[in-house]
Amino acid sequence: MDVFIDALNSLGQGFLNLTWQSGIMISIGCLLLYLGIGRKIEPLLLIPIGFGVVLGNLPLANLAAQDEGGVINLLYNTGILTEIFPVLLFVGLGAMIDFGPLLANPIVLIFGAAGQFGIFITLLLALGLGFAKQEAVSIAVIGACDGPTAIYVASKFARDLLPAVSIAAYSYMALVPIIQPPIMRAMTTKKERAILMPPGEKHVSQRVKILFPIIAGILTILIAPMGAPLMGMLMLGNLLKESGVVSRLVDVSENTIANTVTLLLGLCIGASMLGGNFLKWDTILVFLLGFIAIFMDTVTGMLLGKLIKVISKGKINPLLGAAGTSAFPMSARVVQKEGQKANPRSFLLWHAIGANAGGQIGSVMAASVMLAVMSGLGIGPLGG
Amino acid sequence: MSRETIEVPITGKIISVEVKVGDAVKEGDVICILESMKMENPILAAVSGTVVEIGVKAEQVVKPGEKIAVIEY
Amino acid sequence: MDWSFGLTMTAAGMAVTFITLYLLTLLIRLLNKLFPFKNEEEKKSKT
Numbered sequence: 081m082d083v084f085i086d087a088l089n090s091l092g093q094g095f096l097n098l099t100w101q102s103g104i105m106i107s108i109g110c111l112l113l114y115l116g117i118g119r120k121i122e123p124l125l126l127i128p129i130g131f132g133v134v135l136g137n138l139p140l141a142n143l144a145a146q147d148e149g150g151v152i153n154l155l156y157n158t159g160i161l162t163e164i165f166p167v168l169l170f171v172g173l174g175a176m177i178d179f180g181p182l183l184a185n186p187i188v189l190i191f192g193a194a195g196q197f198g199i200f201i202t203l204l205l206a207l208g209l210g211f212a213k214q215e216a217v218s219i220a221v222i223g224a225c226d227g228p229t230a231i232y233v234a235s236k237f238a239r240d241l242l243p244a245v246s247i248a249a250y251s252y253m254a255l256v257p258i259i260q261p262p263i264m265r266a267m268t269t270k271k272e273r274a275i276l277m278p279p280g281e282k283h284v285s286q287r288v289k290i291l292f293p294i295i296a297g298i299l300t301i302l303i304a305p306m307g308a309p310l311m312g313m314l315m316l317g318n319l320l321k322e323s324g325v326v327s328r329l330v331d332v333s334e335n336t337i338a339n340t341v342t343l344l345l346g347l348c349i350g351a352s353m354l355g356g357n358f359l360k361w362d363t364i365l366v367f368l369l370g371f372i373a374i375f376m377d378t379v380t381g382m383l384l385g386k387l388i389k390v391i392s393k394g395k396i397n398p399l400l401g402a403a404g405t406s407a408f409p410m411s412a413r414v415v416q417k418e419g420q421k422a423n424p425r426s427f428l429l430w431h432a433i434g435a436n437a438g439g440q441i442g443s444v445m446a447a448s449v450m451l452a453v454m455s456g457l458g459i460g461p462l463g464g
Numbered sequence: 465m466s467r468e469t470i471e472v473p474i475t476g477k478i479i480s481v482e483v484k485v486g487d488a489v490k491e492g493d494v495i496c497i498l499e500s501m502k503m504e505n506p507i508l509a510a511v512s513g514t515v516v517e518i519g520v521k522a523e524q525v526v527k528p529g530e531k532i533a534v535i536e537y
Numbered sequence: 538m539d540w541s542f543g544l545t546m547t548a549a550g551m552a553v554t555f556i557t558l559y560l561l562t563l564l565i566r567l568l569n570k571l572f573p574f575k576n577e578e579e580k581k582s583k584t
Contacts, residue, residue, distance in 0.1 A: 178501065186565035193555040200547035207543045216543075279473035281528060287572040288565070295568075296561055303557050413503055424492050424508035427473035433501055438558065445557050449550045457542070 097139035101355025108358075109133030109350065122254050125227075128343050129247070132350020145352035156348040160235050160242070165345045166228035167309045172338030173228070173440070174317020175330050177408065179292060181434035184282035187388075188400060188431060192438025194384035195404025195411075196446040198376030199223035202369050203450075209365060214238045214462040217450050219366050222249045223373025224443035225256065225407040231345070232310060233447055237454070238462045243353040244363040248370035256410040257417075259371075260378050264402050264418050267382045272389065273422035275397040281430055286324070293319040300445060306455060307448020314444060377405045397428055403435035406443035412436040468511045468535045472526040476500030480522050483533070487515045495533050496520060513537025 109130045116126030136144040136152065145156035159165040182189060199220045206216035214237035221233040222245060230249035234242045252259065265273075297315035301308045321330045385401020399419050403411045412432035419426040479497040483489060489509040498505050519531035526532075 183565050183569070186562040186569075189558045189562045189565070190555075193551070193558045196554055197551060200550050203546055204543045207539060213539065213542055217546075279528065281474060283574040283576075284569060285572040285574045288568040288574075291568055291572075292565065295564060299560065299564065300557055304553065409501070409503065416503075416505065420506075420508060425510045427505075429501065429503070429505060430474055441561070442554055442558055445554045446550050449553045450546060453546050453549055 094139055094141075099139070099355065101359055102137040102139060104359060105137040105353060105355050106134050108353075109137065112350075122250065124339075124342055125250055125346050128346025129350035129353075132347040133353050134350075135347075136351030137354060143351055144354055145348055146354065152348060152351040155344055156352060159341075159344055160231065160348050160352075161239070163232050163235055163309065165341050165348075166232040166235070167313050168337055168341045169228040169345070170310050170313035171317040171320075171333045172335075172341070173408075174293070174314040174319075175321045175334040176338075177314075177318060177437055177440060178433065179318060179322075179437050180284060180289065181281075181430050182437045183284040183288055183292060185431060185434050187396075188403075188434040189438040189441070190388070191381060191384060191401050191404035191435040192406070192440070192442030193404070193445075194401060195377050195381040195406070195439045196224065196442045197380035198373040198378075199443075199446050199450075201376045202373035205372060206365075206369050209369075211362075211365075212238070212462055213454075213459055215241055217454060218242075218245050219369050220373060221245070221447055221450070222252065222366075222370035223377050224447055225249070225253055225374060225377065225405040225411075226440070226443050227253060229310060229406075229443055229447050231349070233450065236451070236461060237459075240357055240463070241362070241366060243349055243358055244366040245370075246349050247353070248367050251367075252370055252374045253407045253410065256374070256405070256407040257414050259374055260402050260405075260411065260414045261418055263375065263378045264382060264399055264414070267379065268386070268398055270422050272386070272398050273418060274426065275389070275394065276423065276426055277395070277397055277428060277431055279427040279430055286322070289322040290319065293322065296441075300441070300448070304445065304448035304452050306451035307444055310444045311441075311448065314440070374405065378402050381405065397426075397431075399428065400431055400435045403432040404439045404442065406436070406439035408436050408440050409433060411439065465536050467516070468513070468537060470495060470507060470510060470532045470535065472498070472520075472528050472530045472532055473507070474498070474500045474505075475527055476505075476525075478520045478522055478524045478526060479504055481518060481520060483515050483518070485515055485518055489513065489515060489535060498526070507532055509535055511535055511537045 112130030115121045116123040142150040203220035206219045218234035218238040234245040293315040381401035381404040385398030389398040403415045415432040416429040419428040481496045490512045493509045494506045513535040516536045517534035
């Protein structure tokens with residue numbers, strides 16, 4: 081009889097070990113699930129993340145990313161701490177991205193640099209608020225508007241902030257269509273937004289499309305070797321696509337690999353959001369600073385847009401500056417919409433996609449430089 | 465009466481046509497939806513007037529410069 | 538706070554990003570000069 085009671089006892093243990101923090105986190109997980117399923121906001125990310133949060137916070141389940149030897153812990157150690165997941169995502173990203181508009185009109189590449197300024201303003205702010213250097217760099221990279229880059233940098237330097245940083249990066253990417261337009265309108269007159277640019281697609285030779293990822297990959301990696309895993313994979317993905325002879329590999333990269341990794345990445349990130357490391361003041365600060373980062377990216381992008389409008393004697397629509405963030409293709413779409421709102425004849429999409437692809441390269445470059453400076457100064461990961 | 469021709473701005477596929485010949489449209493109304501670069505883009509009426517001609521139909525693959533619609537105003 | 542760290546990072550980051558992207562625009566121009574688009578399969582460009 082005693083054996084029977086002992087056996088029953090172990091069944092109820094979960095309820096007895098439930099803390100209020102895990103209760104809150106499980107509710108947050110359910111909220112994410114509701115947003116993903118009920119409101120259809122980024123379901124591909126929110127469902128794995130939301131369920132990961134629920135699983136990770138259930139007591140005794142041994143499914144938190146930090147639970148030594150647990151299944152999710154194994155995935156987390158091999159996929160995220162080694163940076164394999166974010167790097168693999170970049171192959172898919174490269175296969176999806178079309179550098180065509182950028183190659184046809186290379187001047188828009190410059191917008192991709194201006195769209196990264198928010199990263200560094202946020203870095204200064206985070207340092208000012210007393211974050212350690214490693215944490216400040218990880219928070220600032222939210223301004224790259226790029227989930228995998230943010231995860232890559234944060235997992236390298238500040239693992240405690242990884243859940244907050246990655247959730248902030250992905251949420252703000254999704255919120256780009258809401259965050260950017262008011263800034264774009266505030267910084268331009270209707271007349272500027274209405275500037276027409278010939279929508280015409282210019283063609284580039286297939287040879288250029290093939291040579292670009294190879295030569296640009298070599299050049300950028302020689303300049304900033306620390307970013308090689310990201311840049312290398314991005315260019316590899318793009319080369320697979322443009323080569324035109326390995327459609328099977330392109331298909332695997334942009335579908336199978338990207339989807340598998342997104343699922344596992346989401347699950348691991350979710351399961352690493354625990355009461356202890358998420359329910360704290362720093363998380364709110366991370367979200368706040370991340371917002372400033374994307375806000376400032378847009379502002380500096382627009383400022384450059386206005387400058388280039390003047391230099392080009394009014395031929396370039398300043399809205400394109402906002403597409404310099406690497407939220408691909410959200411920013412390009414926002415630019416297209418705002419341009420069309422100001423002038424129904426306007427069709428900026430082609431140019432905006434070019435600037436947006438430039439932003440993708442720009443954000444990887446900015447992250448690579450940060451990694452290079454960190455290693456140059458001999459600053460390693462926080463807390464081992 | 466003047467005529468305004470709306471042309472295809474970018475290579476893509478027409479998803480749907482939202483107006484028919486004889487419809488009165490206002491500036492900014494959606495004429496059709498064009499899918500390009502994996503995005504659905506509305507093509508808008510540049511002037512207020514009457515649709516007198518439509519050059520595309522749903523599912524049609526289009527190239528820049530092709531005629532989408534003519535509006536008389 | 539460590540201003541010198543933050544400012545070094547900002548200056549290096551923006552400078553290198555800008556210069557690299559500028560170099561890439563030059564590279565693209567060069568590639569387009571070497572291999573101009575020759576209406577490889579179809580003649581369609583009107584504008």
